Amino acid sequence: MPNGAKPVLQVRGLKTVFRTRTGEVHAVNNVSFHLQRGELLGVVGESGSGKSVTMMSLLRLLPAPPAEIRAGEVLLNGRDLLQMGADELRDVRGGKVGFVFQDPMTSLNPVFTVGMQITEALRKHMGLSKAAAETRAVELLQLVGIPDARKRLKAFPHQFSGGMRQRVMIAIALACDPDVLIADEPTTALDVTIQAQILELVKELRAKLGMAIIWITHDLGVIAGIADRVMVMYGGQVVEQAPVRELFANPQHPYTRALLKTIPKISGEREARLKVIEGQPPMLSAAPSACPFRERCEYRHDRCNAENPLRRAVDGREVGQGHDVACHWQAPAPAARETAHA
Template structure:
């Protein structure tokens, strides 16, 4: 992993997560390493099943065990290895120091409690506020995320909010205790484009105001282009490329990254171009990877790709890639 210019608030090394099923083990996350710098927004992209969400849920013990098992790795946060922390230590960190926003707020918010209770609960538990102070802070949080008439809406239940407003409530809950890190797992996927734009604008404003670091998980490269500082590209449970957002979009080094970028819709003049697709299917992660997971879909695949799993090498400032092919020469790398 390459060192960032700013101190890391989260440092993940060689993370490996396996699911045990009746048909055998599924190797969902394979030796993933990355860091998150103070105040930066790290975009994590890849197709469904690439390991994005499982990686982030592994960090703070959100996966059910069994069937999930975090088999290897280190997750350094505030001088603590989260993978060696007990459940009480993790509970003290979740919500208080690391906030998590899930994709579907309707299934994440409890339908039998009003929004005020769900906002006040972490404030009373983690920050020790009494009921009066917690209520005042809850109103401030709803106002912070742009929900009008916040005082009255504390009494409302999740079903009384629109999809976009529910997502704002989820963000408010995640921000309640001023976390150092916010992990957002495809929080705008189920929203229409207008609401999505409002949520993205809100997150940008909150990040600027609060100075927290953010991990934004998505399959939408257009979203990442507009908000991220750095991008992590995942495929087959592995990181295949990472780098600064402008560098990676302008000069992608991995065939999968290039293929992802080609699937983004373009309009030139009065005509829209035909959408491109990545041929083939994502790999079955039924065993320890011993070859490049993208080889069967890769136009640049060579015999070596079926014999070895590429390691990440530096290809520029804070830019690395796991690939034997060099797009600059059109030939195999001498590594």
């Protein structure tokens, strides 16, 4: 590693396929990335881009069959999760790696109290006694800003509002001091003012606890506010990866560039017309031999049909370390970029 620091999570060449009656769906194709300690990596993409399936594959949370992880390695602190036995893997899930899902209603069990659901993780993973686990659970609820924590332990999920439920989910994910927290669209189901509360909470917790976070979302606004580095996914592949400011100031992939222009702004000049990305996302029914974005791309040429582009560095650093893009087309120099971005 040129940076010196060893990443806490390193994913190489991950490939996940679903076998269905109508053929195979190549949901994740050759995805590689790494995560440094204390870093927040944003993963952006539309539905079907493979962002959730990638993260589920890391912990082997997908039902197999139909899912099959066909290739790759997932190194957590140097150990490959894909080769691990079931018992060891169970210690990782909810232990070293915490997971927060999109919908806090369906991911909490409605028939158990919130307290039971938090202490379950503590007793299984950390071997705490009942009393110790409860004390820790109260601490956790206080940490995520739930008032009257001791009393709320006895409450059921339906007695919490959406935002409060998501705080409970975060408390459960944080219960065992994870090295990595994976948050899959954690604020998508929430209203903007509640979303702002949760984003603020995550920023605070991160500063306090220093864990690495992977934050999956389709909302570029959220990413701009919290991420250090961003990975853009399309059609099951990583199409661009860069530090957050670099990505927004200097997008290289035609998809990223177009995506940034389809969103109206909340301040500044009101745009006369929104840019449109014509067409639909690809079906992923065949192993990709061409660029997945080619049919919607305004810069496509012959090579895009013939060859799936590999990620190449944009700023001279190694792929994955700085800014890289998977595209045959060369974005114009910065002068022209300014107008494109405006």
